[in-house]
Amino acid sequence: MIRRALAAALVLAASAGAADWQTVGTPAPGPVRVIGTHGLGCIAGAVALPTEGPGFQVIRASRSRFWGHPDTIAAIETLGRRLHAAGFPDIYIGDVGQVRGGPMPWGHASHQIGLDADIWFDLSPKPVRPVAAREIPDPPSLVRADRKSVDPARWTEAHLRLLRTAADLPGVDRIFVDPAIKRKLCETAGPDRAWLRRIRPWWGHAAHFHIRFRCPAGQPECQDQPPPPAGDGCDASLDWWFAQLDAPPKPRPPRPPRRPQLPAACAAVLAAP
DSSP, rough: OOOHHHHHHHHHHHHOHHHHHHHHOOOOOOOOEEEETTEEEEEEEEEEOSEEEEEEEEGGGGGGEEEEEEHHHHHHHHHHHHHHHHHOOOOEEEEOTTTTBBOOSSOOOOOSSSOOOEEEEESSSOOOOGGGGGGOOOOOOBTTTTTSSBOOOTTTTTHHHHHHHHSSSSSSEEEEEEHHHHHHHHHHHHHGGGGGGGEEEEEETTSEEEEEEEEOOOOOOOOOOOOOSSSOOHHHHHHHHHHHHHHOOOOOOOOOOOOOOOOOTTTHHOOOO
């Protein structure tokens, strides 16, 4: 009987698609439990980020992607308070995670265990709008069309301070930004550069940045990615990204479709009442 139950759980974990995780409406009951990796896992006991608070507003709440580990939610609220105290306008919070984590049908490969959060770079003044009025389009990119530098008409020193404040939050593992933004930070950060190690280049982060938090204590089923390399990242590893812009495209051999295997324990998280 136990073997049959385990086999059934393995089948469910392997076959559950993104649509299954999207349709669940409530957190899995019980204590907080983070299972798997940022890009392949789930979470029980997730909590919701309030739709607004000091210094922040949640956007596109209709997606119900404002759930995360309690430490993640607390860190976002801390970021809002720190920025508000420093005179920043409200920041917009994009996707955090689904109510039980798991794969999303579109938009992200990560954000699966409640330890990721997207923050918009938009620093324009923002009166608090009704939640339904925050279903808004993406803000403009901070990067020029050639993708090699930031747009001087949009980039400001306040964006550096925003990222510095985010990088100093407790539990931050890394923050993903467009390579051109990383380059600008390298040029303007000044002598205190330890925080730059946590700012990592990655395409697709020119209008928002992505905070990734480390696995919290007491979560043995949670698996971190390797830590960022030593140093500030303003070296040849950053130059590599820009070399790809001028390199001829490389042919990619066709790959057979493959559905990633979620950890078996996620089956019970998805099936819980």
